[in-house]
Amino acid sequence: MNKWIILIATIFMTIGFSTTITTTMSNxxxxxxxxxxxxxxxxxxxxxxxxxxxxxxxEDYNGFGPVD
Numbered sequence: 001m002n003k004w005i006i007l008i009a010t011i012f013m014t015i016g017f018s019t020t021i022t023t024t025m026s027n028x029x030x031x032x033x034x035x036x037x038x039x040x041x042x043x044x045x046x047x048x049x050x051x052x053x054x055x056x057x058x059e060d061y062n063g064f065g066p067v068d
Contacts, residue, residue: 010047013046
């Protein structure tokens, strides 16, 4: 479930990024570049977390198990 929340949040950030990047292209001020850069960084991190969320850590087996 957390994996899909990360994907939905990343999609919403992508929508915001598409708006800010068009504004930055027409008026490249420092604050516009900063906001677009941060959103772009968050999108990359979100996609990385989405791909990482599927992989589970393998548990070490120490020889003990449930008692029947």
